[in-house]
Amino acid sequence: MTLQETLELHVKAGIKALFQSELESVEFQATRKEFAGDITVVVFPMLRVVKGNPAVIGEQVGQYLLDQVELVKGFNVVKGFLNIEISDSYYLEFFQSIKDKTNYGYVDQKDDKAVMVEYSSPNTNKPLHLGHVRNVLLGYSVAEILKASGKKVYKTQIINDRGIHICKSMLAYQKFGNNETPTQEFKGDKLVGNYYVKFDQEYKAEIADLIASGKTEEEAKKNAPILLEAQEMLRNWEAGDNDVVALWKKMNQWVYDGFEVTYKNIGVDFDTYYYESDTYLLGKEFVAEGLKTGVFFKKEDGSVWCDLTEDGLDEKIVLRSDGTAVYMTQDIGTAIQRIKDYPDVGGMVYTVGNEQDYHFKVLFLILKKLGFDWAKNLFHLSYGMVDLPSGKMKSREGTVVDADDLIKEMADTAEDISKDLGKLDDYDEAEKQELYKTIGLGALKYYILKVDPKKRILFDPKESIDFQGNTGPFIQYTYARIQSILRKADSNSYQFDTKDVMLHDKEKQLIKQLELFPEIIQNAAEQHSPALIANYTYDLVKEFNSFYQNVSILGADTEIEKSFRVELSKLVSQTIKNAFQVLGIQVPERM
RNA sequence: GGUCGCAUAGCUCAGCUGGAUAGAGCACCUGCCUUCUAAGCAGGCGGUCCUAGGUUCGAAUCCUAGUGCGAUCACCA
Numbered sequence: 001m002t003l004q005e006t007l008e009l010h011v012k013a014g015i016k017a018l019f020q021s022e023l024e025s026v027e028f029q030a031t032r033k034e035f036a037g038d039i040t041v042v043v044f045p046m047l048r049v050v051k052g053n054p055a056v057i058g059e060q061v062g063q064y065l066l067d068q069v070e071l072v073k074g075f076n077v078v079k080g081f082l083n084i085e086i087s088d089s090y091y092l093e094f095f096q097s098i099k100d101k102t103n104y105g106y107v108d109q110k111d112d113k114a115v116m117v118e119y120s121s122p123n124t125n126k127p128l129h130l131g132h133v134r135n136v137l138l139g140y141s142v143a144e145i146l147k148a149s150g151k152k153v154y155k156t157q158i159i160n161d162r163g164i165h166i167c168k169s170m171l172a173y174q175k176f177g178n179n180e181t182p183t184q185e186f187k188g189d190k191l192v193g194n195y196y197v198k199f200d201q202e203y204k205a206e207i208a209d210l211i212a213s214g215k216t217e218e219e220a221k222k223n224a225p226i227l228l229e230a231q232e233m234l235r236n237w238e239a240g241d242n243d244v245v246a247l248w249k250k251m252n253q254w255v256y257d258g259f260e261v262t263y264k265n266i267g268v269d270f271d272t273y274y275y276e277s278d279t280y281l282l283g284k285e286f287v288a289e290g291l292k293t294g295v296f297f298k299k300e301d302g303s304v305w306c307d308l309t310e311d312g313l314d315e316k317i318v319l320r321s322d323g324t325a326v327y328m329t330q331d332i333g334t335a336i337q338r339i340k341d342y343p344d345v346g347g348m349v350y351t352v353g354n355e356q357d358y359h360f361k362v363l364f365l366i367l368k369k370l371g372f373d374w375a376k377n378l379f380h381l382s383y384g385m386v387d388l389p390s391g392k393m394k395s396r397e398g399t400v401v402d403a404d405d406l407i408k409e410m411a412d413t414a415e416d417i418s419k420d421l422g423k424l425d426d427y428d429e430a431e432k433q434e435l436y437k438t439i440g441l442g443a444l445k446y447y448i449l450k451v452d453p454k455k456r457i458l459f460d461p462k463e464s465i466d467f468q469g470n471t472g473p474f475i476q477y478t479y480a481r482i483q484s485i486l487r488k489a490d491s492n493s494y495q496f497d498t499k500d501v502m503l504h505d506k507e508k509q510l511i512k513q514l515e516l517f518p519e520i521i522q523n524a525a526e527q528h529s530p531a532l533i534a535n536y537t538y539d540l541v542k543e544f545n546s547f548y549q550n551v552s553i554l555g556a557d558t559e560i561e562k563s564f565r566v567e568l569s570k571l572v573s574q575t576i577k578n579a580f581q582v583l584g585i586q587v588p589e590r591m
Numbered sequence: 592g593g594u595c596g597c598a599u600a601g602c603u604c605a606g607c608u609g610g611a612u613a614g615a616g617c618a619c620c621u622g623c624c625u626u627c628u629a630a631g632c633a634g635g636c637g638g639u640c641c642u643a644g645g646u647u648c649g650a651a652u653c654c655u656a657g658u659g660c661g662a663u664c665a666c667c668a
Contacts, residue, residue, distance in 0.1 A: 032611065042610060044648065054648090080648090081611060123668080163668065276668090303666060312594085313664090320666040327668050357595060358663050384597080385661080423628065439630090451604065454596065456661070458603090468630055469616035470604080477630045485627055523607070535605060538615080549623095549632040569627095591630075 003039065003090065003515075004028050007065070007072075011041060014064035021049040030512075036076055037083030038512070044080045054080035091511045092498035098514070099571050105517040105578050107150035113346030114152035116338055117143040119381075120263075120270075121352065123160045124255045125169045126193035128262050129393055130386050130401040130459060131353070134448050137584065138383055139351035140268040141449055141530040144582040146349075149525035154271045154342060158334055161252055162277045165196070167233040170247050171226065172199035181254075187261060187404075188254025202226050238324075262403050267441065267584055272341070274334055280325040283333025286370060287319050295369045306366055316362050331363050332370075339374060347377025349528065354382040354454070381528050384456035401461060410440030410465065417467055424590065438586045439473050445585050446472030450534035470538050472585055475576060478541045478548075479587040482573035485553055489566045496563040506547040507568060513540045517575055521582070530583055537579040544572050 008026045015023045027045050031037040041061070043054040050057055055077055062075035062082050074085040098104055119139020122132060140155070147153045172195035173180075182188035203226050210220035221227075236244045263269065287304055290296040296304050296318060304319035318328050325333075339345055350360060360380035367375035385392070393400040414436040418424060424432060447465045451457060467473040503511075516536065524532040553569060556562035577587050 027610080029610075035611085040611090044610070047648075079611065160668065165668075301666090314593095317666060322666080324666085326666070330668090353662090354596065355662055356668095359668095361595090382596085387661095417630070421628090421630070423630095447603095452597095455604085456597075463602095466603090466617065471616080471630085473630055474616090477628080481628055481631085488627065527607090531605090532607090535615090538605090542615085545631060546633090548627080549629095552627070554627045590628085 003071075003086065003094075007039065007041070007069070007084070010065055010069050011061060014061050014068070015046065015050060018060055018064060019050045023049055031083045035078060035081075035083050036074070036085060038086040038508075039084050041082040041084065042080065043077075043082055058082040088501075088503040088508065089498070091503060091508055092501055094515060095511050095568065095571070096498050099567055102574060103578065104514075104571070104575055105521050106148045107518075107521075109152055110150040111152065112344065114154055114342065114344045115146055115347050115349060115377075116154045116156055116342065116345045117146065117349045117351070118156050118158060119143075119351035120157040120268075121160065122157075122259065123165060124192070124252050125165050125196045127187070127189040128259065128403040130403065130406060131393060133266065133403050133406065133444070134383060134386050134457065135351055135353070136263070136266060136268050137445055137448050138381065138453055138530065139349075140584050141533075141582060142349060142351070142381060142528050144584065145521065145524045145528075145530065145533065148521050148578075148582050151525070152344070154345065155269065156272045156274060156338070157270055158274045158276060158279075158331075159256075161275050162237070162280070164230060164234050166248065166252075167230045167237065168199040169193070169196040170244075170251055171230050171233055172196070172202065173251065174247065175202075182258065187258035188251075188256075189258030189262070191258075192251055192255050199226065199230070265404065265407050267586070274337065276330045276334070279333040279337045280330040281333065282337050283329035283331070284319065284325055286332055286336060287329060290318075290366075290370055295366070306362075306369070308362065308365060311365055313358075313362060313365070316366070318366070327359070328363065328366070331359075332366060335363075335367060335378075336372070339372070346374055347379070348374075349379045349381050351381045351383070354384055356380075357382055379528065381453065383453040386457045386459050389458065389460050401459065406444065407437075407441060409461075410444045411436045412440070413464060414439035414443065414467070414473070418591070427590075435588055435591060438588050439467075439476060439591060442472030442476050442580075442585045443467055444472075445583060446475070446534060449530040449583050450538075452531050453529065473591075475537055475541045475580065476585075476587055477591055478544055479573050479576045479580075480589060480591040481548070482544075482569045482576075483589045485566065485569055486573070489554060489562075496560045496567070498564075500560050501564045502561075504547075504551055506543075506551055507565070510540075510543050510547055510568060510572060513543045514571060514575055517579070524582075533579050533583055537576060537583075540572065540575060540579075544569070 007028070011026045012023045015021055023046060027042040029040050029042065031040045041058075043058045043061070046057060047054060058077035058080060062077060062084070065072045065084065066075060071087050071090040072084055073087040076083050117139055120132060120136050122128060143153050143155045169192050173192070176198055177195065180191065182191050203224055206224040206226055207217070207220040210224060211217060215223070233244055237248060287296060291298065291304060296306050298304050301321040302323070303317055303321040305315045305317050307315050309315065316328060317326055318332070320326060335348065338348065352360065357380065364375060364378045364380075367378070388399070388401065390399060418432070418436060418439070424435070427435070443465045448457065450470065465471070520532055520536045524530065551565065553565040554562060556565055580587055
């Protein structure tokens, strides 16, 4: 039972004994630091049941608690706030109970139903950029948070491997590629991306020519020869033309190989992959099924629609008049395919930008109408765009921040700062490079994950990302500092009895902060919000640094105090590690 | 135009299901390295919580209307 639950019972009992009234619930909050006390009961809500002056009621309840409850050491009432002082022994015993848990904050798997978390889901015609980085970090972290909260999780993505945009880079490669192939230095996704840009350049040039020869802009855009060729190629692909399919497979594989390098660099992984080229047919089957059961209807031209006007939305097309699949068709197929493949999945999380809010609203509704009971457990993890000072990123125009470049730059910055500080002179070069990457990535990941997913991020490459204050490196630094103490302390030999410890105020604050962690994990899981974890960790670390600067750990007056402080520091570092683990951020032993 | 999201210090952001005098970091200004890592600590400066109403003992938080920014409303994905 938590402290709050214990106190709640006693407050209720007190109200009953003092006023013969039943209290539904008790409102608690942390005591503000300018007042004495550890936890505060808000008296105002009790006035609904108990009539009287809140200050007087607070006084009476406080006295009752002091008399009846062992762990209550004192109290004071300010206006309608009853501040309760808790005895040190409570915190010490609590600390004793968690100090050796290396998985502190995590819950063992307690749910039979699994959650499938989709993220990344790139097109296969260009490299990953900053926008994908936000997606990937969010999705990965939410998956890890869900795991830590006791859920079974499958990480997956849907690869958008078919369509006209793929044909564009294929065509440009055919025309201008000279059988170029990817190399170690020049990854396949970059190569294919270049041809996607090349296509766009040619297309624009042809449009200009056509306009010059007297065509309207609209005609020119529709009839540019290279576009017609691309459309031809798409038809050939759908018809299964051997050469086109072979080229498609080859180029897609280049891209996949390139992506894998980037994912590995970022430090994310997937349990299973889905390809739209595999799932759109299943989607079509279920559209036919829904047509029979009346979920969908057919218009005169043969296109198939879902009427959502009763739900406050519009009609939505699910199949074109020529019978080909649209985006929605594929997504219906993909969702159903996943449940077929993994029957233990009871819900899914889609990590996709907020420009698709409407699409997912519709998708979830359609799946419900099709009668799938798991459809009620679908969640669109929607996040805001990452914008540059110059505006939106556009792959075709080359105004993107490339994911690989970005990671490299972050590591370089970490290297510059590290060299200035010069603390690592005895590390060999490989160790140093590894560390720079850990710190650089830590900075990037924390920067992105600490903000509410719903908010847009304005990313200024020139301003770059901070390494001080509320940042990843600040937290990593604190971790490394604790490790340094632990190395010197040889903590295995330390023994102490909590009864012998006099709790310093900074120590108590730290234990209080540690106490919150399991609940933070659960909240973060419910709200799909890594930001909660990031901000919690920052608060914990700030609290520790204050302790560290004000209290000597290895130089404590007594062996008991020293042992206790070492153990406390150890648990703080373990908690930092556990928190950062679910954010996908590594912690260094030194820095 | 309909719908959805966002709006808090010069900048970047916290602020949980309403609770005490709205909190951090960056930037700027003071102090603190011969004792555990100064990527740190202690302190200062800085706010009409977009506006106007409403609900309430109490509103940055809830409701309504409006303003600004963004997204979306395709036989694109």
